Amino acid sequence: MTKFDEATQAIRVDENTYDVxxxxxxxxxxxxxxxxxxxxxxxxxxxxxxxxxPVSQTAQFLKAPVPGPAQVRIEPLKAxxxxxxxxxxxxxxxxxxxxxxxxxATLADVEPVYSGAPAHAMPPIEDCAKLPDPKPESGMTLNxxxxxxxxxxxxxxxxxxxxxxxxxxxxxxxxxxxDPDPYVLALxxxxxxxxVFSAGGRGWAPTVDLTWHLRALPAPGWLTLLxxxxxxxxxxxxxxxxxxxxxxxxxxxxxxxxxxxxG
Amino acid sequence: MTKFDEATQAIRVDENTYDVxxxxxxxxxxxxxxxxxxxxxxxxxxxxxxxxxPVSQTAQFLKAPVPGPAQVRIEPLKAxxxxxxxxxxxxxxxxxxxxxxxxxATLADVEPVYSGAPAHAMPPIEDCAKLPDPKPESGMTLNxxxxxxxxxxxxxxxxxxxxxxxxxxxxxxxxxxxDPDPYVLALxxxxxxxxVFSAGGRGWAPTVDLTWHLRALPAPGWLTLLxxxxxxxxxxxxxxxxxxxxxxxxxxxxxxxxxxxxG
Numbered sequence: 001m002t003k004f005d006e007a008t009q010a011i012r013v014d015e016n017t018y019d020v021x022x023x024x025x026x027x028x029x030x031x032x033x034x035x036x037x038x039x040x041x042x043x044x045x046x047x048x049x050x051x052x053x054p055v056s057q058t059a060q061f062l063k064a065p066v067p068g069p070a071q072v073r074i075e076p077l078k079a080x081x082x083x084x085x086x087x088x089x090x091x092x093x094x095x096x097x098x099x100x101x102x103x104x105a106t107l108a109d110v111e112p113v114y115s116g117a118p119a120h121a122m123p124p125i126e127d128c129a130k131l132p133d134p135k136p137e138s139g140m141t142l143n144x145x146x147x148x149x150x151x152x153x154x155x156x157x158x159x160x161x162x163x164x165x166x167x168x169x170x171x172x173x174x175x176x177x178x179d180p181d182p183y184v185l186a187l188x189x190x191x192x193x194x195x196v197f198s199a200g201g202r203g204w205a206p207t208v209d210l211t212w213h214l215r216a217l218p219a220p221g222w223l224t225l226l227x228x229x230x231x232x233x234x235x236x237x238x239x240x241x242x243x244x245x246x247x248x249x250x251x252x253x254x255x256x257x258x259x260x261x262x263g
Numbered sequence: 264m265t266k267f268d269e270a271t272q273a274i275r276v277d278e279n280t281y282d283v284x285x286x287x288x289x290x291x292x293x294x295x296x297x298x299x300x301x302x303x304x305x306x307x308x309x310x311x312x313x314x315x316x317p318v319s320q321t322a323q324f325l326k327a328p329v330p331g332p333a334q335v336r337i338e339p340l341k342a343x344x345x346x347x348x349x350x351x352x353x354x355x356x357x358x359x360x361x362x363x364x365x366x367x368a369t370l371a372d373v374e375p376v377y378s379g380a381p382a383h384a385m386p387p388i389e390d391c392a393k394l395p396d397p398k399p400e401s402g403m404t405l406n407x408x409x410x411x412x413x414x415x416x417x418x419x420x421x422x423x424x425x426x427x428x429x430x431x432x433x434x435x436x437x438x439x440x441x442d443p444d445p446y447v448l449a450l451x452x453x454x455x456x457x458x459v460f461s462a463g464g465r466g467w468a469p470t471v472d473l474t475w476h477l478r479a480l481p482a483p484g485w486l487t488l489l490x491x492x493x494x495x496x497x498x499x500x501x502x503x504x505x506x507x508x509x510x511x512x513x514x515x516x517x518x519x520x521x522x523x524x525x526g
Contacts, residue, residue, distance in 0.1 A: 055499070056472050056520050058321040060348045060364050062341045077362050078325045082498070082522065083471055085323045085362065087350075099340050099348065101323050101364060103472055103520070105499075112496035113523075114429055114462045166377055199377045208346055209319050209366055211474040213501060213520050215494050230505070231478050231513045233375035235345070236318070236368075238476060238516060242493070250494045253501060255518060257319050257366070257476050259345065260376075 002178045004145065004187070007036070010044035016074050018044035022092075024067035027141045031064040034207045034256075035190030036142070037090060039183040041100055044072035045088045046182075049104035050079050054182055056103040058211040065090060065097040107217060115250060119226045119242045122151055125171050131155060131193075146191060147173050154227075157197045166195035166229030166237060171222045180218040180245065188223055188243055189254035195229045195239045196260055203261025205237075212241075212254035221246030235260050265441045267408065267450070270299070273307035279337050281307035285355075287330035290404045294327040297470045297519075298453030299405070300353060302446040304363055307335035308351045309445075312367035313342050317445055319366040321474040328353060328360040370480060378513060382489045382505050388412055388434050394421070394456075409454060410436050417490075420460045429458035429492030429500060434485045443481040443508065451486055451506055452517035458492045458502045459523055466524025468500075475504075475517035484509030498523050 001009075007023035020043075026036035042054045070092040077085040083105040090098040122128075128149035134140035151169040156162055172188050173180075180188070189212045194205040224244040229237050237260055243252035264272075270286035283306075289299035305317045338350040346368040353361040385391075391412035397403035414432035419425055435451050436443075443451070452475045457468040487507040492500050500523055506515035 058364055058472070058474060060340065060366060062348055077323070077359060085325055087362065096340060099350065099364060101321055101362060101472070103323060107499075108497050110497050112494055114427075114492075114495040114500075116428070116491075116493040164377075165379070209321070209364070209474075211321060211472075211518070213518070215499070215501070216496065228379075229377075230379040230516065231375055232377040233479065234371050234373050236370075236478070237377075238478070253493065253518070255474070255476070255516070 003176050004174060004178060004184065008039045008043050008183055010040065010047060010072055012047060018072040020070050020072055022065055022067045022070055025141045025145060027139050029139045029204065032067065033142045033190060034061060034210060035187040037065060037098055039186040041072050041088050041090055041098065042102065042183055042186055044074055045086055045102040046104060048074040048076065048086065049084050051084055051104040052106045053104060054102055054214055055105045055107065056211065056213050057100060057186065058209065059098050059100045060209045061098055061207050063095065063097045065092045109217060118244055119228065120169060122169060122224055125149055125222065128152065128171060129155060145175055147175055148191065154198055162198045162200050164199060166199040166232055168192040168195045168198060168227035170225050172225050173222050179220040180223055182214050185214060185218065185243060185252045188225055189241045189252055192225055192227045192241065194258065195227045196232055196237045199232050201260050205258050205261045207256050207258045210254060210256035212252055214252055216249055216251045218245040218251040219247045232260065266439050267437060267441060267447065271302045271306050271446055273303065273310060273335055275310060281335040283333050283335055285328055285330045285333055288404045288408060290402050292402045292467065295330065296405045296453060297324060297473060298450040300328060300361055302449040304335050304351045304353055304361065305365065305446055305449055307337055308349055308365040309367060311337040311339065311349065312347050314347055314367040315369045316367060317365055317477055318368045318370065319476050320363060320449065321472065322361050322363040323472045324361055324470050326358065326360045328355045372480060381507055382491065383432060385414055385432060385487055388485065391415065391434060392418060394418060408438055410438055411454065417461055425463050426461045429462040429495055431455040431458045431461060431490035433488050435488050436485050442483040443486055445477050448477060448481065448506060448515045449475065451488055452504045452515055455488055455490045455504065457521065458490045459495055459500045462495050464523050468521050468524045470519050470521045473517060473519035475515055477515055479512055479514045481508035481514040482510045495523065
């Protein structure tokens with residue numbers, strides 16, 4: 001079992017309840033990463049489902065959970081021939097922290113009828129750049145869990161040179177050897193620095209809600225994360241992430257609505 | 264009160280329950296249009312919220328509701344300073360038909376910090392084309408509620424000339440004089456023929472889940488609907504719709520995961 005598998009483990013305690021333990025190793029400053037929390041919720045939801053794969057997950061981030069014990073409550077809504085629907089709530093100290101809807105199905109590994117081109121062409125991996133290591137006191141423990149190699153202009157904001165467009169693009173893999181799977185993809189869709197940083201935004205940009213779709217099972221190797229946004233207005237922005245696997249296949253798509261940071 | 268306002272009316276019966284009456288005028292063959300049903304749910308959710316606008320709505324389509332009386336049950340989850348979260352369930356004859364999550368906030372009419380270009384350039388409205396009127400026995404009553412003028416290649420499938428790409432684009436307005444508002448936008452994000460028709464798909468393409476975000480309040484006049492998809496595989500496709508108002512402003516964004524029709 002990898003560190004990530006362990007950190008996202010969900011242990012069934014009764015028909016609708018799973019015990020989880022939120023790992024402090026997935027923090028961005030104070031709060032835990034939203035993608036990590038979605039992966040924890042998915043473990044419970046897939047275990048409770050008659051199908052194998054989470055094809056859609058929506059999460060409303062109500063209140064930041066803290067590291068430590070928590071529960072995932074699953075309420076099955078309907079199971080049909082091709083898909084099953086469920087509510088999923090992450091509860092801590094009796095308080096709902098994340099409310100969600102999950103659709104499960106079983107995806108087959110088939111040739112697509114239609115597959116569009118990637119939203120953006122990435123430079124070769126050897127031309128991409130890492131972010132500087134965070135200071136230990138920053139509480140950015142998430143950075144140690146994954147390798148991110150950025151398309152250089154999209155981290156120009158670090159040197160005071162934002163591109164002016166909401167965008168963030170990187171190659172991604174887990175730091176520990178681990179092939180990507182649907183749980184790693186849940187982490188990946190929320191792993192980039194907020195796209196709004198490239199449009200001049202700064203500071204903690206809280207996700208309000210995020211929906212992502214699993215479109216195919218990823219091949220082993222690096223993932224490519226192509227993040228963009230279309231509108232930054234009135235303190236709100238959208239962040240869309242397209243995830244391609246090492247063969248170029250579209251494996252996940254997400255969109256989140258988030259608040260622009262204040263600082 | 265317009266016909267659409269009346270058809271989407273939600274009457275509070277107790278703190279968490281609204282009575283609605285699903286109108287047979289919004290059918291696509293047998294089933295009622297998903298966008299119409301989302302608008303009905305939104306009426307209740309916004310009434311129950313301390314904020315004015317639905318900024319995000321996710322709906323899981325569990326089972327097709329039929330025309331006639333139904334209830335919307337709202338469960339408030341959290342109300343903060345800038346946003347409130349709620350569950351919303353459309354119930355008919357005691358059975359949950361649509362499960363949803365709604366986030367409300369109050370949007371201000373301000374100049375965007377960043378606004379991207381439209382996903383596609385539309386031809387002038389006078390070069391766009393209507394679909395032929397549906398046969399009365401087809402049960403396509405929705406068509407009479409709205410005017411849609413299509414970018415001609417995206418309805419080439421009608422003449423056996425699909426473009427080969429999942430896409431659907433049109434100018435949209437209500438048939439009855441009515442300025443667009445968030446409820447009209449809920450209808451608009453699910454008003455196009457399935458994008459998969461342009462990629463060779465056929466038949467009823469049921470939505471599994473749909474999430475849309477209200478990004479700004481629309482100006483009066485025609486809306487532009489730009490629909491596209493990135494992957495059609497294993498019987499599943501994604502449909503994304505970007506909605507611009509008559510001033511060109513991005514007012515709504517949606518993505519749905521749907522099943523390819525069987526013919």
